Amino acid sequence: xxxxxxxxxxxxxxxxEMELGDEMSFDCNxxxxxxxxxxxxxxxxxxxxxxxELSTIMISYDGDQISxxxxxxxxxxxxxxxxxxxxxxxxxRLIYFPVLYVDPWTRACYxxxxxxxxxxxxxxxxxxxxxxxxxxxxxxxxxxxxxxxxAALGFWPGLASHMPxxxxxxxxxxxxxxxxxxxxxxxxxxxxxxxxxxxxxTPGGYQIFxxxxxxxxxxTQTLPAFKQSLALFRPGDRVRFVPVDREEYDYVxxxxxxxxxxxVVSDFQKFSxxxxxxxxxxxxxxxxx
Amino acid sequence: xxxxxxxxxxxxxxxxxxxxxxFGYGFAPSGPIDHWSFRLANLLVGNPVSAAGLECQFIGPTxxxxxxxxxxxxxxxxxATLDGTALPLWQSLTVYTGQTLVLGAARLGAxxxxxxxxxxxxxxxxxxxxxxxxxGVGGLDGGALKAGQHLPLxxxxxxxxxxxxxxxxxxxxxxxxxxxxxxxxPNDDWIDETGQRRFLESEWKLSARSNRVGFRLEGPEWxxxxxxxxxxxxxxxxxxxxxxxxxxxxxxxLCGQTPIILVNDTLTLGGFINPYTVISxxxxxxxxxxxxxxYRFKAVTVREAQALRREIDALCGEASLEPT
Numbered sequence: 001x002x003x004x005x006x007x008x009x010x011x012x013x014x015x016x017e018m019e020l021g022d023e024m025s026f027d028c029n030x031x032x033x034x035x036x037x038x039x040x041x042x043x044x045x046x047x048x049x050x051x052x053e054l055s056t057i058m059i060s061y062d063g064d065q066i067s068x069x070x071x072x073x074x075x076x077x078x079x080x081x082x083x084x085x086x087x088x089x090x091x092x093r094l095i096y097f098p099v100l101y102v103d104p105w106t107r108a109c110y111x112x113x114x115x116x117x118x119x120x121x122x123x124x125x126x127x128x129x130x131x132x133x134x135x136x137x138x139x140x141x142x143x144x145x146x147x148x149x150x151a152a153l154g155f156w157p158g159l160a161s162h163m164p165x166x167x168x169x170x171x172x173x174x175x176x177x178x179x180x181x182x183x184x185x186x187x188x189x190x191x192x193x194x195x196x197x198x199x200x201x202t203p204g205g206y207q208i209f210x211x212x213x214x215x216x217x218x219x220t221q222t223l224p225a226f227k228q229s230l231a232l233f234r235p236g237d238r239v240r241f242v243p244v245d246r247e248e249y250d251y252v253x254x255x256x257x258x259x260x261x262x263x264v265v266s267d268f269q270k271f272s273x274x275x276x277x278x279x280x281x282x283x284x285x286x287x288x289x
Numbered sequence: 290x291x292x293x294x295x296x297x298x299x300x301x302x303x304x305x306x307x308x309x310x311x312f313g314y315g316f317a318p319s320g321p322i323d324h325w326s327f328r329l330a331n332l333l334v335g336n337p338v339s340a341a342g343l344e345c346q347f348i349g350p351t352x353x354x355x356x357x358x359x360x361x362x363x364x365x366x367x368x369a370t371l372d373g374t375a376l377p378l379w380q381s382l383t384v385y386t387g388q389t390l391v392l393g394a395a396r397l398g399a400x401x402x403x404x405x406x407x408x409x410x411x412x413x414x415x416x417x418x419x420x421x422x423x424x425g426v427g428g429l430d431g432g433a434l435k436a437g438q439h440l441p442l443x444x445x446x447x448x449x450x451x452x453x454x455x456x457x458x459x460x461x462x463x464x465x466x467x468x469x470x471x472x473x474x475p476n477d478d479w480i481d482e483t484g485q486r487r488f489l490e491s492e493w494k495l496s497a498r499s500n501r502v503g504f505r506l507e508g509p510e511w512x513x514x515x516x517x518x519x520x521x522x523x524x525x526x527x528x529x530x531x532x533x534x535x536x537x538x539x540x541x542x543l544c545g546q547t548p549i550i551l552v553n554d555t556l557t558l559g560g561f562i563n564p565y566t567v568i569s570x571x572x573x574x575x576x577x578x579x580x581x582x583x584y585r586f587k588a589v590t591v592r593e594a595q596a597l598r599r600e601i602d603a604l605c606g607e608a609s610l611e612p613t
Contacts, residue, residue: 009475011537012566013594017475024523024532049312051535053558057536060312063595152533154315154557157424161533192524200424219414219426230415231314 002028006035006079008072011058016071018057022080024193026163027085028055030273033235034088036079047071052235053152054161062215067150085273089237092271094147096264098214098277100249101140105184106208113180120176123207127190131171138210138288140243145169145289148195150237158199158217160233165276167285171195172240175205188241199231210241213253214263223256225263232263236271290356291405291440297350297392302409302428302440304326304341307553308417313440317555318538319419319427322501323400323576324569325459326364328605330404333381334363335448335471338605340408341418343434345401346501347579349392350434351405354462356442358384359406359449365398365461365577379454380613398461407443422500423554450613457609459573470571470589470597471541476531476562484512488565489586493548497580502556503542503549504575508585511546517562525560532599533560539567550575570597 002021009017020035022026022180036052039059046066051058061071083087088130102124110123121129128139146166153160164170175191183189183198196206199217218226225232234237244252255261305327307320313432321327321344327551328338336342343350349367362369362378369376369392376390384390391399411418411429420428477485487509496505517528524531530541535544540551540563550567552575567575568589578584589597 010472010566010591011475011563012472012539012568013591013598014539014569015537015566016474017534017537017563019475022524022532023521049310051313051557053534054532056532056534058558059538060539063591063598068591152558153313154535154589155533155559156556157311157315159315219424229314 002031002075006076007046008076010068013063014060014188016059016061016068018059018075019055020057021055024054025203026149026165027273029149029163030088031082031085032057033090034085035075035079036235037090038081038286039075042074042078044071044074051154085242086277087274089270089272092236092238092269092282093234094238094240094266094269095232096240096242096287097186097214098244098248098252099144099210099212100246101143101243102136103211105211106187108206109182109184109187113176117178117181121266123189124209127173127207127209132142133288141289143167143171143195143210144241144243148239148241150233150235150239153231153235156199156202158231158233159196160216162239163193164195165238166283167280168283168287168289170198173207175206177205179203179205184211186215189213212241213249213256214261222259223261223263224266238271290442292353292355293350293434293436293438293440294353294389294606295351296434296436297320297345297347298348299352300434301342301344301422301432302341302418303333303420304418305339306422307419308415308427311415315557316415316424317421317499317553317557319417319421319553321362321400321402321576322445322532322553323402323459323573325573325601325605326400326512326576327402329379329453329458329609330361330363330402331360331365331408332607332610333379333451333453333603334359334404334406335446336404336406336408340404340443341411342402342404342409345392345403347399348394349401349512351392352390354384354388354390355439356445357386358385358442358445359447360390361404362392363453365395367395367401369401372439373386373517379458381449383449383559391546397463399578399579405442406446410441410443410606414594418524421554422533434467452613454611455488456608457604459577461577463583465579467574467578467582468587469584470568470594471565472568472591472594473565473588475537475566477564479514479528479562481512481514481519485510489588493584493586495578495580495582495584499580500552505549506541506548506550508548529561531560531562533558536563537566539569539572541565541567567596569598570594570601573601
């Protein structure tokens, strides 16, 4: 549920966990980002950083500038200033990613895992089975069939949790057990009900079945998309995965290597939760593509 | 410039308070775990407390100096010598070009700090020189020192002849027992009353499977409140699972039955509860404790935690120094 009054829970002397609800839903996450945006705009002295997550915001603060009680009072007032969630709009960019589905690199990673760690069902086939899909073609159609909401950032520099905005495209999957020791950089995976692009070659647990040549973080800040920040995503961004063939994948990869790739970003949109809810009411959530 | 002859076990460039402003993007702050000893080392050599220095974990490095320098050694006693002559901790020391500083295995404490006048002048990353090994950024090439590397230094300050007053130094436990202050929360209500009492009344052993990301603890079983057991499926199947949320630095993160104190190179979020959080004023104790040593946790309020932090901050100033 989404709480009427948020809970403020101390995390030592420098952090406060603000719990806005206890459910994993788009609405709760939209509230999180609406409140986070208000906190940022308010520029409250002593509030240092925010980690907006699925249903919580971790607030870090400087106890020499603001007390725990004052954070609670000021941030609590901002939460109350949001009358109805329905009236909220958030700035939301749409970022397109070229994706090679059922690619050779995630397959090689899977083979390596089977050889060295444990035998398991091949990730794309597991996703087809667990989600009652007909075949790999439908998996690709379903996964690339909707926009994803950037629900949270973190865990690994650059990593974001993506939530499908169309219930017909929700894919769920168990996580690797034990986890992988490595994952190809920019592999795309599904775990629980969330989707992620791996920012780098890191350990991982999501079922992987695709890869994008477009980076999502770049410490050298060479590509135009990273001039302002090394991490691409901001909370409230949306993502669309566009299936491409190997030739297109290689072309984009060359542009990335040359340092000339321009991420495809629409930076002029607002997300209205009222219109989103109205659209949801028109679809049959049980349908698949 | 300093040449690394031997790197030690895991020696990293750190600065205080580390990398600020990127926590929301998944970057832990890094920085020295025992920030009290680190700041005092900088003060001794006339640096601002924020200047970059070295954190030496368990076994220190061997370094050859390419310029005259004033250095200070604080924190763990690693039996330091300069060209074979034993060096004292907690005071500024003069080193001449070509001399070799050798730090060995920690005899008391776990982390030794080395400050050099002018500070270490590696390329800052996002406004900090602190090494964050997991992401491979900061410090020298994004990781721990390696033999053959060269550490660039800032302009010398040549301030010598100072030491830290005895009362202003952290006192490292010699009996292998530590009392660590925690604030209950954010998720202490996921633990039942028996479990909460057990946590505060038990001895916890620091596991050898610990690093700058997390300190694993070994101790009794945890028991859970009703809300941890009867919950919506999106919270996960284990009682210690919850919907992914942000992790405070210092959180005692409960993974199944294993508590892990999340320290300076922490993961910023995840799907486990954090029933208690170690206060910032207790971090020097984490930094100086060794595997198999014993922690007892003491609950304090947020207000008490902030008062303790101010006490240490006040000790990290010029008033703590005296002439040798």
